[in-house]
Amino acid sequence: MKKKFLSLFLVAALSVSMFAGCGKGEEKKEENAAAKNETKTEYVSKNGNTMVLTLFQNPKTLDIQKTNADYFIPLQIYDRLVDVTVNEAGETEIIPSLAEKWDISEDGLTYTFHLRKGVKFHNGEELKADDVLFTIDKAVNPEEACINAAQYQEVKGYQDRLDGKTDVIEGVKVIDDYTVAITLSAPSASFLANMTGAPASIYNRKAVEEGKDKFGFDPEYTVGTGYMKFKDWTQDQEINLVRNDEYFNTPAKIDGVRYLMNIDASTERMMFENGELDYMGVKADDLEHFKNDEFWKDYLIGYQPPSMDYMIFNQNDTFMADVNVRKAVQAAINRDLINQNFYNGEGTLLNGVLPPAIPGYSEDQTPIKYDVEEAKKLLKEAGHESDVTLTILQNGESTYTHPINEMIQSMLGEAGIKAEIKNMDMTSYWDTIASGEGYSISLGPVTADVPDPGAFFTTFTVENSASNGYNIKDKALSDKIKEANAKLDPKERIAALQALESEIVTEQALYLPIAAEKRTCIISPRLKNFQLGWQGWVCCSTHNVEIDDSYNK
Numbered sequence: 001m002k003k004k005f006l007s008l009f010l011v012a013a014l015s016v017s018m019f020a021g022c023g024k025g026e027e028k029k030e031e032n033a034a035a036k037n038e039t040k041t042e043y044v045s046k047n048g049n050t051m052v053l054t055l056f057q058n059p060k061t062l063d064i065q066k067t068n069a070d071y072f073i074p075l076q077i078y079d080r081l082v083d084v085t086v087n088e089a090g091e092t093e094i095i096p097s098l099a100e101k102w103d104i105s106e107d108g109l110t111y112t113f114h115l116r117k118g119v120k121f122h123n124g125e126e127l128k129a130d131d132v133l134f135t136i137d138k139a140v141n142p143e144e145a146c147i148n149a150a151q152y153q154e155v156k157g158y159q160d161r162l163d164g165k166t167d168v169i170e171g172v173k174v175i176d177d178y179t180v181a182i183t184l185s186a187p188s189a190s191f192l193a194n195m196t197g198a199p200a201s202i203y204n205r206k207a208v209e210e211g212k213d214k215f216g217f218d219p220e221y222t223v224g225t226g227y228m229k230f231k232d233w234t235q236d237q238e239i240n241l242v243r244n245d246e247y248f249n250t251p252a253k254i255d256g257v258r259y260l261m262n263i264d265a266s267t268e269r270m271m272f273e274n275g276e277l278d279y280m281g282v283k284a285d286d287l288e289h290f291k292n293d294e295f296w297k298d299y300l301i302g303y304q305p306p307s308m309d310y311m312i313f314n315q316n317d318t319f320m321a322d323v324n325v326r327k328a329v330q331a332a333i334n335r336d337l338i339n340q341n342f343y344n345g346e347g348t349l350l351n352g353v354l355p356p357a358i359p360g361y362s363e364d365q366t367p368i369k370y371d372v373e374e375a376k377k378l379l380k381e382a383g384h385e386s387d388v389t390l391t392i393l394q395n396g397e398s399t400y401t402h403p404i405n406e407m408i409q410s411m412l413g414e415a416g417i418k419a420e421i422k423n424m425d426m427t428s429y430w431d432t433i434a435s436g437e438g439y440s441i442s443l444g445p446v447t448a449d450v451p452d453p454g455a456f457f458t459t460f461t462v463e464n465s466a467s468n469g470y471n472i473k474d475k476a477l478s479d480k481i482k483e484a485n486a487k488l489d490p491k492e493r494i495a496a497l498q499a500l501e502s503e504i505v506t507e508q509a510l511y512l513p514i515a516a517e518k519r520t521c522i523i524s525p526r527l528k529n530f531q532l533g534w535q536g537w538v539c540c541s542t543h544n545v546e547i548d549d550s551y552n553k
Contacts, residue, residue: 063216078201078224108187148199305536347515393439
């Protein structure tokens with residue numbers, strides 16, 4: 001007998017505090033407007049019913065299978081088989097999306113998805129089960145070289161297809177036009193959650209095959225089923241989306257979204273205050289300004305995303321392959337000082353694998369202590385008192401990391417470790433990370449794509465560590481992680497994963513978790529019903545947000 005999931009499937013509970021600020025902008029606007037009738041004449045916008053904001057970089061492509069840095073626009077133009085929502089209790093739930101329901105076989109291996117009928121892609125094609133098969137197979141087709149192929153690593157036949165041993169992935173079968181079965185190689189507690197991730201977006205076979213290299217760039221072929229349609233893209237300047245009036249779910253309330261690129265921080269703030277932008281992430285230098293402004297303070301929103309800053313230790317580097325050198329680097333870095341200087345002292349220092357707001361996060365971890373003398377001792381024991389030279393790889397577009405890297409460079413120097421910073425443009429940076437050559441360590445951020453702890457741990461498996469920059473060779477640890485992740489009971493699984501955190505962070509010092517930053521954004525008075533997505537992403541707010549046209553000029 002099959003287990004039927006006709007509506008909601010609870011996967012995890014997130015802290016209510018994460019979402020506490022997300023819907024307050026509208027309430028505060030109404031209170032402010034009631035107290036000061038002149039508010040609506042103080043703020044005006046020329047943007048009509050279009051939401052306007054900035055994009056921090058020019059996307060590499062809108063083919064979500066081929067980028068791990070450009071999720072924001074694809075999340076609006078594509079849909080996935082299942083989606084995530086947050087209920088009133090602050091819990092994340094997996095809900096139907098393109099699949100109206102699904103069955104799970106008794107052995108936990110086969111998921112049968114029943115697609116909604118009549119769902120149309122932006123080119124007018126109806127969604128069929130063959131599109132699901134095509135999408136998954138495209139991701140693992142070696143000729144496509146998709147960097148997000150691992151989204152489907154749990155599917156039976158994944159590795160054989162990726163290695164070019166088969167012509168189509170074995171574990172995906174079309175039952176009929178509206179039914180597709182996906183069989184896993186082993187039971188997985190995280191599979192459904194993984195199917196909510198941006199790289200699991202469903203494509204239209206006809207559009208992709210006809211578009212070829214134009215897919216991901218040309219609006220004629222870059223089509224999904226999402227509530228927004230890709231309208232146009234002026235490279236390095238702007239991308240425009242327009243509402244999909246035929247969306248199978250409730251259409252968006254706004255006419256579209258306009259993303260502006262290459263806007264520096266000071267210009268962005270000026271444009272926001274002038275009514276040219278509707279949303280802005282608040283930089284540390286600007287926070288006090290907005291807090292002390294009688295008008296703007298009511299539109300600040302604080303939130304704790306499921307994200308963290310961390311340092312990659314690349315074991316392809318001769319020095320970083322030595323556990324004592326890795327431990328020395330951990331001991332040499334004063335994370336408290338980084339917190340005070342770059343996170344306003346409000347960041348949560350991390351000592352494990354998981355950030356706050358992810359199921360399984362625990363504060364009860366062995367603290368990573370700052371101790372320069374201990375770092376020097378470890379280097380001496382490793383036979384490297386004065387010859388350790390490391391390369392810090394730096395993403396040129398991730399500018400907030402640059403001063404942190406300079407501070408880390410100085411801290412390492414105090415422990416006798418020479419470090420040089422190698423700056424690269426974003427594309428070259430990720431290519432270098434993937435190659436595993438030419439760097440020792442790198443500072444980067446990560447935000448959870450799905451509400452599940454599994455991916456944070458599988459980063460440290462042999463199969464996945466190369467693409468994530470770690471290049472770990474420890475198969476025994478990989479096997480432990482896989483065994484823990486395979487447990488279907490949520491409590492047992494989390495306990496098993498937590499038991500591995502000390503080995504990953506303390507015993508083997510495979511990386512350095514730094515901090516989870518508490519963030520603040522600010523919204524235009526025009527926005528009603530604004531709510532950040534569960535990840536803290538503004539792109540997930542554009543479906544239900546409304547614009548108060550009384551502010552429009």
